[in-house]
Structure formats: structure tokens, C-alpha cells
Amino acid sequence: MNNSTEQLIIRALRSSQGREIDIFSFFIAGHDILKIADISRIHRDEKLELKGFQRKEIRKHVNSIVEYLDNEDGNTLFPNAIILALSPEVEYKQTRGRDPAGLQPIAQAGTLFIPLRSTGDRAAWIVDGQQRALALSKAKNKDIPVPVIAFIAPDLETQREQFILVNKAKPLSTRLINELLPEVDMYLPRDLAVRKLPSELCSLLNRDPKSPFYQRIRQASSEGDNDSAVIVDTALIDVFRRSIHSPLGVLAQFKGIGEGDMDTMGMYNAINIFWTSVKETFPTAWSLPPTQSRLTHSAGIKAMGTLMDRIMARVPSHHNAESVVKDSLSRIAADCCWTEGIWKGLDMQWDEIQNISKHIRALEEVLIKLDFDASIRSLS
Structure with a gap:
């Protein structure tokens, strides 16, 4: 030196x-x-x-x-x-x-x-x-x-x-770990390993200019720096994790069998197709923060994640996936109360819905029923 x-x-x-x-x-x-x-x-x-x-x-x-x-x-x-x-x-x-004798x-x-x-x-x-x-x-x-x-x-x-x-064993911010996980390439404990792919998808969506989530996701690194970052990353990561690990999840079909490689790009494209249609179907609600729109609220993101799995399940046999998703969403748009009104079947004002399990499940059920009834009508 x-x-x-x-x-x-x-x-x-x-x-x-x-x-x-x-x-x-x-x-x-x-x-x-x-x-x-x-x-x-x-x-x-x-x-x-x-x-x-x-x-x-x-x-x-x-x-x-x-x-x-x-x-x-x-x-x-x-x-x-x-x-x-x-x-x-x-x-x-x-x-x-x-060294002294016997030194370890x-x-x-x-x-x-x-x-x-x-x-x-x-x-x-x-x-x-x-x-x-x-x-x-x-x-x-x-x-x-x-x-x-x-x-x-x-x-x-x-x-x-x-x-x-x-x-890992300390009360470290979940959002901080979620954002860091995609940046490391190492052996991870099982509970962290299963969180890595959803976190990677979330980070990619936030960085891709062609993504409907471009710079809209609030991550640990963007706290207070970007007013347009209003969609909480943990809500999206939860949506992706459930879809990947549920047998009925649209992302599960890209997971591979056994130790097979995951088709990450297939997952990414499926996510982009659905949420781009969400953005185009509900442009006003999509542009507003959670205090003014329950679509960008964690409860709305999670409920729409369940609807994503349902609608996208009908897509594989169609060449124009974007059209199928857009038509499905447009049929229920008039009944969605993201920024005003009372949800039918919930008897709740739009802004009464909170990010708690009871409200999320109820909103999921309403969206699924709206989609089912609209699909039946489209066949008649």
C-alpha cells in the first residue's frame, strides 16, 4: 500500500x-x-x-x-x-x-x-x-x-x-427486500427464492417504457421522488405470486414442469396484455392516485389480479389476445365504480373499499360475477 x-x-x-x-x-x-x-x-x-x-x-x-x-x-x-x-x-x-501450543x-x-x-x-x-x-x-x-x-x-x-x-430475520421493509431480490444472483433461502420472480416482473414493468406500469410503481427506491408512482409494489407482487403458484393462475402455465425453466417472457407478455387493456378501458381511473381511484389502490390491484387469471384463461385459443381482453373489460366497465358510485352487490361506496382481506374478496366476487354475466350475454 x-x-x-x-x-x-x-x-x-x-x-x-x-x-x-x-x-x-x-x-x-x-x-x-x-x-x-x-x-x-x-x-x-x-x-x-x-x-x-x-x-x-x-x-x-x-x-x-x-x-x-x-x-x-x-x-x-x-x-x-x-x-x-x-x-x-x-x-x-x-x-x-x-503460535502457542494448542492454539485453535x-x-x-x-x-x-x-x-x-x-x-x-x-x-x-x-x-x-x-x-x-x-x-x-x-x-x-x-x-x-x-x-x-x-x-x-x-x-x-x-x-x-x-x-x-x-x-432476513429482522423487521426489514418487505418492499426493500422485494426491490433488491431481482438484483442478486445467489442461492436464497426458500422463502426468499419464491419471492424473487414476482419481484423481477414488478421491477421490469416499472422500467419498461412500453409497460402500462412504467414509472407508476411505488418502490423503496422511489419513495417521495416520483408523484406518478402510486401503485404499491407489494400489491402487484402478491398478484403475480398467486398467479404463478395457483393451478388456475394464468402465469402458472409458464412456470415449467418440475425443475424446468420458467418462461419469464411469456409471463411478462401476459401481464402486459391484460394490464394495458385495463389502462385503456379505465383511462381516468388508471391515471389517478389511490385516494381518488380504487383501481390503483392495493385492493383494486389485487381484485383485478384475480380477474386477470379468469379473463386470460380464455385467451390462448385466440390469435388476437388484446382484443379478447379489451372486449371482456369493456363489457363490465359501466358497472365498475373505481372513482365514484356504489358497487352493486357490495352496497359500498367506491372509497369505502380498503386493503383488507374481507373487502378484497368481496370485490373479487363482484368482478367475477360481472364478467360471468357479461360473457353469457355475449353468447346469446
Whole structure:
């Protein structure tokens, strides 16, 4: 390492896990955490590519940690380790000398040399402990030794993988994990693996200019940045997940058999066909936020997802799928109360419908009955 480069030099233990990934354990003064590590907050760049992975600062949580660190009794205990991803340029030198007899060869003692650079160009990133690091930087008690576990991460994908797995058991935002899942390519626990494909479809729809959902989906990275992003991602992901895993779901036919490959493009096209027709059939309701339209409300999205499976089941034998879907929706359009009126069969005002199971099921039943009655009439 270039000795002219300003750096933090600390004692550390080195071990390895998994694919021979170097893991380091050391203590650092609390105020030095944000001198060596950046907080990579989740956002999308001008090309709508996902950057970062962290949650936004939770001020109340940070302040409560600061209050604890600055308590006057002097008995502050801070045993919770901060987890960092280190750039490969961080250098480690093992301590020379003879080991004592019987020493377990699990870890080696040595010295870490971590470059000190400006924000946004630092040699480490916080994977777990963002709020604690912010609190340590604001606390009066800045010299408290803080335990750190760090690993070498050659790229952003490795950082995201560890972020998801480390936070899996914590109350991490479902929407944040949903948006991150499509960006990683690794072995996932089963409960995360089944969520990955619906999340991928949701992200693709939000980025594709030809999609009816283009920049309309509210994801963790778009909070407060895009007024047109009004459709909550979790509602759509729930629609896709149910359709993929239900025997009657239209997306299930593209799932493959056994361990066969999924036809993701087939799923994507089916989704686009149906929801483009929804947008064209209900242009006003589609353009409004959930407070003014129950079509863009999570309850409406989920109920229409059930109708998607029903209508699209009639499509395969027709060459002009768009026409079939558009005709089916146009036959029930007059009876849909997305922005005003009372739903027949529900006896509920349009804005009384909420995102709760009871209301969603009731709305699904009304839409299915409207579609069934309209289909019968079209045959007579």
C-alpha cells in the first residue's frame, strides 16, 4: 500500500468462510465508522438502474441510540457488531511469531490498513448497523470501542447478497427486500427464492417504457421522488405470486414442469396484455392516485389480479389476445365504480373499499360475477 495514502491502521483477526471469503473482526472508535465506511442508500439512477441497498435514516431510532450512548452513568455497553463490506484494496498483514501450543487455527492475528477517503469514495460500506453508525457519529461519547465484523466484497452484488441475508430475520421493509431480490444472483433461502420472480416482473414493468406500469410503481427506491408512482409494489407482487403458484393462475402455465425453466417472457407478455387493456378501458381511473381511484389502490390491484387469471384463461385459443381482453373489460366497465358510485352487490361506496382481506374478496366476487354475466350475454 502507498504509505503516502492516509489510512486507519488497526489490529484485527482474520478468518475465512464460504468460498474462501476473508472475514475480519476488530474494534474501532465509534466516531471512525463513518470515516472509513459509506452508507449506500437505495436509489435509482437516470437509467432507472438500482443503486445501493440501505434504508433511509430512521431519525427516531438514531436519536434513541444517541440518548443511550450519552447517558450520564458511564455504564454504556455496545456489544452489537457493525457489519462492513470492504473493498479489495484494503490490505491485511499477518502478525509474525510463533503460535502457542494448542492454539485453535480458526483465525490469524494481524493488522488492517484501511484507506481514508471522502464520502462516496470510501473503502468500506455498511451492510448492517446503519442507524448505529449514524448515532455513533452524533453522540458525545465518540470514543467508545465498537466491535466490527467485515468481509471483502469485490462488487455491489456481493454486498447486496449479504445485506439481504443478514437482515432476513429482522423487521426489514418487505418492499426493500422485494426491490433488491431481482438484483442478486445467489442461492436464497426458500422463502426468499419464491419471492424473487414476482419481484423481477414488478421491477421490469416499472422500467419498461412500453409497460402500462412504467414509472407508476411505488418502490423503496422511489419513495417521495416520483408523484406518478402510486401503485404499491407489494400489491402487484402478491398478484403475480398467486398467479404463478395457483393451478388456475394464468402465469402458472409458464412456470415449467418440475425443475424446468420458467418462461419469464411469456409471463411478462401476459401481464402486459391484460394490464394495458385495463389502462385503456379505465383511462381516468388508471391515471389517478389511490385516494381518488380504487383501481390503483392495493385492493383494486389485487381484485383485478384475480380477474386477470379468469379473463386470460380464455385467451390462448385466440390469435388476437388484446382484443379478447379489451372486449371482456369493456363489457363490465359501466358497472365498475373505481372513482365514484356504489358497487352493486357490495352496497359500498367506491372509497369505502380498503386493503383488507374481507373487502378484497368481496370485490373479487363482484368482478367475477360481472364478467360471468357479461360473457353469457355475449353468447346469446
